Amino acid sequence: MRHPAATLAWLLLTAAIGVAAYAAQGGRHLALYAVSLLLGAALLSSEFGFTGSLRRFIVDRDPLALRAPLALLGLTTLAFAPALASGEFFGQPLGPAAAPVAVQVAAGALLFGIGMQLASGCGSGTLFSLGGGNGRMLVVIVFFCAGSFAASLHMDWWASLPAADPVVLGERLGWPLAALLQSVAIAALWWWLGRPRHAGWPRLAAPWAPARAHSPWPALLALAILNLATLVLAGHPWTITWAYALWGAKAAVILGWDPATSAFWQAPFQSAALARGVLDDVTSLMDIGLVLGAAGAALAVGRLTLRFDRRPGALIAAILGGLLMGYGARIGFGCTIGALLSGVASTSVHGWLWFAAVLPGTWLGARLRPHFGLQ
Numbered sequence: 001m002r003h004p005a006a007t008l009a010w011l012l013l014t015a016a017i018g019v020a021a022y023a024a025q026g027g028r029h030l031a032l033y034a035v036s037l038l039l040g041a042a043l044l045s046s047e048f049g050f051t052g053s054l055r056r057f058i059v060d061r062d063p064l065a066l067r068a069p070l071a072l073l074g075l076t077t078l079a080f081a082p083a084l085a086s087g088e089f090f091g092q093p094l095g096p097a098a099a100p101v102a103v104q105v106a107a108g109a110l111l112f113g114i115g116m117q118l119a120s121g122c123g124s125g126t127l128f129s130l131g132g133g134n135g136r137m138l139v140v141i142v143f144f145c146a147g148s149f150a151a152s153l154h155m156d157w158w159a160s161l162p163a164a165d166p167v168v169l170g171e172r173l174g175w176p177l178a179a180l181l182q183s184v185a186i187a188a189l190w191w192w193l194g195r196p197r198h199a200g201w202p203r204l205a206a207p208w209a210p211a212r213a214h215s216p217w218p219a220l221l222a223l224a225i226l227n228l229a230t231l232v233l234a235g236h237p238w239t240i241t242w243a244y245a246l247w248g249a250k251a252a253v254i255l256g257w258d259p260a261t262s263a264f265w266q267a268p269f270q271s272a273a274l275a276r277g278v279l280d281d282v283t284s285l286m287d288i289g290l291v292l293g294a295a296g297a298a299l300a301v302g303r304l305t306l307r308f309d310r311r312p313g314a315l316i317a318a319i320l321g322g323l324l325m326g327y328g329a330r331i332g333f334g335c336t337i338g339a340l341l342s343g344v345a346s347t348s349v350h351g352w353l354w355f356a357a358v359l360p361g362t363w364l365g366a367r368l369r370p371h372f373g374l375q
Contacts, residue, residue, distance in 0.1 A: 007299050014292050017279070024279045028092075028233055035229045036286035039238070040293020042226065043128040045301075046219030048072075050336040051116045051125050054362045063193040068216045070193070074186040075224035076345035080231060081179035084170055084346065089232040096170065096346030097237045099333035102163030105350050106357040108332020109339070111324045113361020115147075116336070117369055119321025123240035123335035127287055131294025135308035139318040140325075141244070147326025148241060149248025155264045158331045169347035178347045227342065234282050237342035241329035243284040246273055248326070313373035321365075328361075 014037070022030040043049075048068065056065035083094055099105060116122045119140045121129050126144065130137040151158075169178035230238040249257075249265060259265040259274055278284045298304035309315070329335045332354060334343065340358070343351025369375070 003299060003302075003304060006304065010292065010296055010299055014296065017285075017288060017292070020279050021285055024277060029282070029285065032230065032233050032282055033285055033289045035226050035233065036289025037293035037296065039124075039223070039226050039286070040128055040131055040290035040295070041297035042219055042222045042293075043124060043290070044132055044294035044297040046216065048216070048219050048223070049122065049125040050340070051120065051122050054113070054358065055117060055366050058359060058363045059366045066193055067190055068220065070186050070190045071216070072220045072223055073341065073344050074183050074190070075220055076227050076341060077179050077182050077186070077347065079224045079228040080237070080345045081170065081175045081347075083228060083231055085175035092232065092235050094231060094235055096168050096348055097239070097334070097338060097342035097351070098166040098168050098346060098348040099339070099343065099350040100163040100166055101350050101353055103161040104158040104163070104331045105333060105339070105353050107158075108328040108330070109354040109357035110361040110364075111328030112332060112335060113328075113358040113363075114365035114368070115321045115324030115326075115328060115361075117321070117362060117365025118317040118372065118374075119144075119325060120317075120374065122337075123244075123325070123329065124290065124337050127240070127290045128294035131291040131296075132298045133295075133304050133306045135306065136314060136318050139315060140322040143319050143322030144241075144326040144329075145244045145248035145251065145322075147248075147323040147328075148245035148330045149252055149326075150323075151327040151330035152245050152249065152264045152270075153262055155331070167349040169349070175347075182344075182347055227345070230286070237338075237346060238286070239283050239334060239338035239342065240287060241283075241326070241335045241338060243281065243287045244326055245330050246281060246284060247278070249274055250278070311373055313371075317369070317372035317374060332357075 018030060018033055021033045050069055053065045053069050056062045080096075083089060084096055086094070088094055112122075116125070119126060119137075121137060121140065123144075126137045126140050130141065169182065172178070173181070227238045230236075249259070249270075253259065253274070259271070264270060265274060273281050279288075295304060325335070329338075333339050333350065334354070336358070339354040340351055343354060345351075
């Protein structure tokens, strides 16, 4: 069903934020906003998400469920390598998504895995689902912000746990060799997961099975290219969850919290972000753009449906899921986008650690879903 009034409102709001983004930081900022609109449209149109794929892999024991995420990891690795090898793009320094190989990364991914199954969406999933009209995701995002902010106040303690310095294979081995080795490993795993299995590991329907009537490859290519565009425009790969910590801190300031009481928020980057407007922050702007891009894609095909699951169990799961994802993403240096996709594509070892640790979290979260009335 088409919504002319909603379409007009979308056009006006999208244009207004674009003008504000340009006024805040100029043309590069506006370009990043455009990229985020396309990301939202690509995610909504393809319905790509890590949450469902990981759940099918762990709970349904469907090996094919990991093939699309693995393909995206491989494509983005190949896209990133030349840019990261150059180190700059028209004067913009470029850096990988790197983080320590640390206990806190594993703990964060574990908590995030539980939370995203209760929330029925990861960092990007909550945003594009909200853009498609799922009001429950507003609850998830509010408590995602609360969890991220709470974790930011505990970062010193988590940083005191065992950790090794960041290991970026591209910097250790050279970008051509690192990208080649990682891509070959991903391709081998992708092929292995498609092999016929014994009776104990059945071959179930893959994501984007033929019945879905479309191929995953256009969406995967689009996401890889748009992440590359984010890298060259922002200087760092696509991230989602830093914005939630920032929004939580801004809300806390309004409620009377003093940033001077937190070492984390006194650091130069965090302090500056807290002092500036929301649209000055790249991740915040792109998260907002992602929601609008998804909404625009839904409106374009008449699929925008406003809905809100008011069942008590679903709301409690949204609250718990948001808190766990927020806390886990902050201590784990990102979500399925910032830590897993961008981290692995940057050849950072912490991305693979995050990937391994999110799997048991997915198992635990999926086992909890029926207790809240979730399928």
